[in-house]
Amino acid sequence: MGYPHKSHPRETPVLSKYFGDAEARTLEGWKARGGYKALAQALSTDPVAIQNIVKESGLRGRGGAGFPTGLKWSFMKLGDGKPHYLCCNADESEPGTFKDREIMRWTPHGLIEGCAIAAHAIGAETCYIYIRGEFTEPIAVMERALAEARAAGIIGDNAMGSGKKVNIWVHRGAGAYICGEETALMNSIEGRRGNPRIKPPFPAVAGLFGMPTTINNVETLAAVPHILNNGPEWYKAMCLGSPKSNGSKLFSVCGNVARPGNYEVVMGFSFKEFLYDLCGGPLPGRKFKAIIPGGSSVPVITIEEAEQVKMDYEGFMEFGTMLGSGGVIIFDDAQSMPKQLARLARFYAHESCAQCTQCREGTAWMTKILERIVAGDGTFEDLDTIFELTESMTGKTICVLSDSCGAPVCSGITRFRGEFEALIKGKRSSTVTVTA
Amino acid sequence: MSHGPSATGGAALQGAPHGHHDDPYVPVLTPGSTPRAKLDDILSRYPTRQAGLLPALWIVQDERGWISEHAMKEVGDVLGLTAAYVKGVVTFYTMYHQHPVGTWFIQVCTTSCCNCMGAEDVVKAFLQQTGCGELGLTSPDGKYTVIEVECLGACGFATPIMVNDDFIDSMSVERVPEILKKYC
Numbered sequence A: 001m002g003y004p005h006k007s008h009p010r011e012t013p014v015l016s017k018y019f020g021d022a023e024a025r026t027l028e029g030w031k032a033r034g035g036y037k038a039l040a041q042a043l044s045t046d047p048v049a050i051q052n053i054v055k056e057s058g059l060r061g062r063g064g065a066g067f068p069t070g071l072k073w074s075f076m077k078l079g080d081g082k083p084h085y086l087c088c089n090a091d092e093s094e095p096g097t098f099k100d101r102e103i104m105r106w107t108p109h110g111l112i113e114g115c116a117i118a119a120h121a122i123g124a125e126t127c128y129i130y131i132r133g134e135f136t137e138p139i140a141v142m143e144r145a146l147a148e149a150r151a152a153g154i155i156g157d158n159a160m161g162s163g164k165k166v167n168i169w170v171h172r173g174a175g176a177y178i179c180g181e182e183t184a185l186m187n188s189i190e191g192r193r194g195n196p197r198i199k200p201p202f203p204a205v206a207g208l209f210g211m212p213t214t215i216n217n218v219e220t221l222a223a224v225p226h227i228l229n230n231g232p233e234w235y236k237a238m239c240l241g242s243p244k245s246n247g248s249k250l251f252s253v254c255g256n257v258a259r260p261g262n263y264e265v266v267m268g269f270s271f272k273e274f275l276y277d278l279c280g281g282p283l284p285g286r287k288f289k290a291i292i293p294g295g296s297s298v299p300v301i302t303i304e305e306a307e308q309v310k311m312d313y314e315g316f317m318e319f320g321t322m323l324g325s326g327g328v329i330i331f332d333d334a335q336s337m338p339k340q341l342a343r344l345a346r347f348y349a350h351e352s353c354a355q356c357t358q359c360r361e362g363t364a365w366m367t368k369i370l371e372r373i374v375a376g377d378g379t380f381e382d383l384d385t386i387f388e389l390t391e392s393m394t395g396k397t398i399c400v401l402s403d404s405c406g407a408p409v410c411s412g413i414t415r416f417r418g419e420f421e422a423l424i425k426g427k428r429s430s431t432v433t434v435t436a
Numbered sequence B: 001m002s003h004g005p006s007a008t009g010g011a012a013l014q015g016a017p018h019g020h021h022d023d024p025y026v027p028v029l030t031p032g033s034t035p036r037a038k039l040d041d042i043l044s045r046y047p048t049r050q051a052g053l054l055p056a057l058w059i060v061q062d063e064r065g066w067i068s069e070h071a072m073k074e075v076g077d078v079l080g081l082t083a084a085y086v087k088g089v090v091t092f093y094t095m096y097h098q099h100p101v102g103t104w105f106i107q108v109c110t111t112s113c114c115n116c117m118g119a120e121d122v123v124k125a126f127l128q129q130t131g132c133g134e135l136g137l138t139s140p141d142g143k144y145t146v147i148e149v150e151c152l153g154a155c156g157f158a159t160p161i162m163v164n165d166d167f168i169d170s171m172s173v174e175r176v177p178e179i180l181k182k183y184c
């Protein structure tokens, strides 16, 4: 169900089936809907067997990078005598993305079940759910559900009477997009500034508190109980496009669109039908112009390109962009692309952790130049400078925040060059009002 | 993070008034107190004391409304960290206040997804109607502080705002008076 809307008949509600259903938030309500059966089964199953089921299902990480989840789990060396950790990434700060928020608000026990199964599968006794500090309501809902699960003995020192220890705690962030990056997240839990770490060592070798650690996104973990309940073949069969992209996926839709919200569709769904049927098309009297399909860090595409896309990892790549986190940002013909991209650059400049010179200086200069163009003081050389800057900001820093600034900006200049040139020539395009 | 690069002006909070003191400092985390019991319970979840730093800062801010230099020293003493180290962490995260703010701290998202839906007009309306005038400044009656923030993770519900710990979505210019009536 595409909260806040009723489920569209063409959606495939797996994770979102109970969005908006307040009873599903309680332990009793969740059990009545089939909850915690998968965990009971998992706790008596060999961890490697669970890893294999998840591998077979084809589940890929929903946090942005799309790394195969079962494979990631298999990097954790079982029986090495060290404490292992699971971190659930609920930092959700990527502009355009607001799906993990709804998963936590409506199905907190589904996430707890997924975390507990994953913890067992990687040999971890402790899981921290790192929730961004601004998410006061999701934090309260998760805390309440965890207290219920603890009181009922579902998690704790003897989870469901299995003799296995599974403790799950919420760790509240304090405002920093960069803490969604996995190694920055670990530093933040450890009580440090949220600076990303240089890899290697990778988290599976030396992560949280120097111990083997796995980090997974909320949506990734919430899918796991469904895979165990229905079998990997069922999950794998949810596929309308590339065989490398399976399952259902939540897409958050925002910006200039008739029905913004979350929609869950099978991988490979037609983006055109998605945009016009499910999301209701443009606002009255407007036309879609540009789309950033995977959260603000991926390249922007035109509506003409978007209408040909199949919504899966490979489908978006065919058009030079990415599925990312599934945050679909829509701009219509009333928006100024230079202005919106300047605002995005400002986001990255504000959120840079400032460790790497290319990122700290690059994001700041990018913003300055774009804002100058928007103000009507830009030159044609400025456009070239932006591409040069991007070159020096891509693939050369500790994490990819730096790359993420150039991606939407450069693709936007390439595709909407006319709007930039009009501003530089001092002729404001007739459909565009620039106020910044 | 709050140390924004200078070229873009950094965080709005840096323009806030100076000279707020909390002398004499009354400790928050005294052994036997409720906040201390809360912190000790949280510490039992982690293998190191340092991991209690973000939670401890939240506890102090919940009690006092902001985190003073004295408070940083107190937190450091309890966790075995220097005051300078604690300050380094406090300044990294945007949600910790390093000076007192208005009774109602209003945060408005203006990142692109909300921007294209009119978030800037919401900010203007708040600045005018609260009497704050400028971002990051507290209104003369001490009631309000308004700041712009980056994506609040609720982009489909443009424009989301936070008033202290309350999350309010679908804010519009028209709804500003209603909100200010509720938080007065």
Ligand SMILES: Cc1cc2nc3c(=O)[nH]c(=O)nc-3n(C[C@H](O)[C@H](O)[C@H](O)COP(=O)(O)O)c2cc1C
Residues within 6 Å of the ligand: A060, A061, A062, A063, A064, A065, A066, A067, A069, A089, A090, A091, A092, A093, A094, A177, A178, A179, A180, A181, A182, A183, A215, A216, A217, A218, A220, A221, A399, A400, A401
């Ligand atoms: C700057 C930056 C911010 C990120 N923010 C998030 C986030 O908010 N949530 C998330 O799940 N992953 C985020 N990621 C990706 C994580 O580093 C990591 O790949 C992911 O949590 C792994 O989980 P998955 O394999 O289940 O996708 C971010 C990455 C970067 C570079």
Ligand code: SF4
Residues within 6 Å of the ligand: A178, A195, A196, A351, A352, A353, A354, A355, A356, A357, A359, A360, A397, A398, A399, A400, A401, A402
């Ligand atoms: S690329 Fe930017 S955000 Fe990432 S570590 Fe370097 S300075 Fe920090």
Ligand code: FES
Residues within 6 Å of the ligand: A095, A096, A097, B109, B110, B111, B112, B113, B114, B115, B150, B151, B152, B153, B154, B155, B156, B160
């Ligand atoms: S951009 Fe405003 S909530 Fe995400």
